[in-house]
Amino acid sequence: MAQVDSRFTLAVASAKRARQINQYFNSLRGLVKCDYVSPRVDIKSKKPLTIALEEIGQKKIEIKRKV
Template sequence: AARRAREINSYFNQLGEGLGTMVPPQVSSTSRKPLSISFEEIAADKILSVPLSVYEELEAELDEELLDA
């Protein structure tokens, strides 16, 4: 939930800067706090848990692709 809250916060901070790369909130919410929104996403089964090792592997692959481009 905390990681997703940071992603939501980054999404809101990048609005208005052109094309975004962050995934927007997946639920309609009246809450303004990223952590509350992330808990609502989890409760609505919109977010899947990914083991940290898999997440780190995907992130490393993306970094490699960006460096090669």
């Protein structure tokens, strides 16, 4: 949790990224068009929230907090 300053920031950032990952997977199935980046970690889980938390944990994405 060194990358984020609070649990709330972690929850908001991971939920936002999970929504992006979910839309990316839907675009692969032809359900929705989107411009989001594919998951940046190799993980066996197919759950978007797990993937998002893993990306944050491995510092593959940058979290910018609005002040």
